[in-house]
Amino acid sequence: MSTQEHQADSRPDRPVTVAVLGAGRIALHMADTLAQMSQDPRYQQLVTPYAVASRSLDRAQKLAGDFHFARAYGSYQELLDDPLVDLVYIATPHSLHAEQATACLKAGKHVLVEKAFTLNARQAREVTDLARNLGLLCAEAIWTRYMPSRQLLDSILQSAPIGQVRAASASLCYPTTHKPRMTDLSLGGGALLDVGVYALNFLDMVFGSKPLSRIVSTAAMYPTGVDESNATTLIYEDGSLGQAVSSMSVACDRSGTIWGSQGYIVCTNINNIEAIDIYSSDHRLVHHYPVPEQLTGYEYEVAAAAQAIRAGQSECPQMPHADTVRLMSLMDTLRAQWGLRYPAD
Incomplete structure (x- = not known):
């Protein structure tokens, strides 16, 4: 135009x-x-x-x-x-x-x-x-909050094929310490804000905003003062448990697993889900869900933003302000446990 x-x-x-x-x-x-x-x-x-x-x-x-x-x-x-x-x-x-x-x-x-x-x-x-x-x-x-895989996962969880969901885990790690911004404290470097945010968002998409009773987290620190690797356990008031691991110094399987009373769900690559597999409690594959082909994966967040603008909205329903602020608050809590402060804090 x-x-x-x-x-x-x-x-x-x-x-x-x-x-x-x-x-x-x-x-x-x-x-x-x-x-x-x-x-x-x-x-x-x-x-x-x-x-x-x-x-x-x-x-x-x-x-x-x-x-x-x-x-x-x-x-x-x-x-x-x-x-x-x-x-x-x-x-x-x-x-x-x-x-x-x-x-x-x-x-x-x-x-x-x-x-x-x-x-x-x-x-x-x-x-x-x-x-x-x-x-x-x-x-x-x-992007993971806007992709079709997110709607697919929501639909699967609503149908309860694994019974009552009681726990979930997510990991995302890439060796990226060679990138200057990743190790720069003043730029918000470290694993948490770069890849850890995906692991925490995966747990948030599973459990939503239900209240937490305890947060336990630890990190291995890089010489520049940012987190090199971290591990977090979230204990919810109803007894559910979430575990998130991220790192900027190693590679990992990038998996997301949801555990229920009658089986479990495995999501391949939480950074851009490629498939979702449902297993019974005896480890038998019950259903395999492929994810639709996409342009790059970024198109969904752009389309959602454009649609929200046309509707006169100040937020996207896929990632409302409350979710963004809640996740940022959670990461503030994790950093406080580690003793990690950015200059902007």
């Missing part, structure tokens, strides 16, 4: 123009996703790739050129000043999310903020409160 066409199109159901703030690896994946969505009949009338902004104009121009975005900006302020931008996807380090989401909202832009949403719960509350007060969408872009 050209600039002139967008200016002339005031329909409430017109495509939402999306800008990417940042030009790193995640920004590249989102730019690729948006380009594919613009060519897919399911999404063509919902979103339009429009702009890329980076502190480096060269990087912004390369990303915009590679994926046919109309605009490239060498500063974030230029993006904020562009009246044609509807939704900004924030793809920068955790430590910048609160500041940049606030700036976008104050400029009248809706925001989709890459996980971890902020560094701590205080920042998360401030950003989500601002979005609600301004009547703008603000959503956390943790």
Whole structure:
């Protein structure tokens, strides 16, 4: 869509123009996703790739050129000043999310903020409160909450094929200590905000917001002061138990397992579920659920954000503000047990 066409199109159901703030690896994946969505009949009338902004104009121009975005900006302020931008996807380090989401909202832009949403719960509350007060969408872009696999898992749990769910475990680990941002305390480095958030979200998708009676967590610390590996046990008031493990120094099976009174469920790769298998109590495979083919996996969070914008909502039902704040509060509690503080705390 050209600039002139967008200016002339005031329909409430017109495509939402999306800008990417940042030009790193995640920004590249989102730019690729948006380009594919613009060519897919399911999404063509919902979103339009429009702009890329980076502190480096060269990087912004390369990303915009590679994926046919109309605009490239060498500063974030230029993006904020562009009246044609509807939704900004924030793809920068955790430590910048609160500041940049606030700036976008104050400029009248809706925001989709890459996980971890902020560094701590205080920042998360401030950003989500601002979005609600301004009547703008603000959503956390943790893709596993938006994928079809999440709806499939919800449906399976509701049908109770393994009886009463009493426990669950999740692990996600990648050797990433070679990446400078992962070991930088000032950038919110460490395993927790990068991969641990997925393990905790998996447990949250299983157990929801039911109250906790006890949280026990420990971490092995990296020389720079961030968490290298961590393990957490959540004990709920009804006696259910959740276990989450994450690390930035090893590889793991990335599995999510849900244990019930009559069997168990195995989810292959909690970071992007590939299949869900149900087993009986005698370890017999009862049912195998494949997951639908996708473009990249990022399209679902973008589509959800665009649909929420059209509906005049300030949050996405797949990841409401209460869930984002609850998970950030939980991670604050874990870090307090470890003695890990970020400068922004």
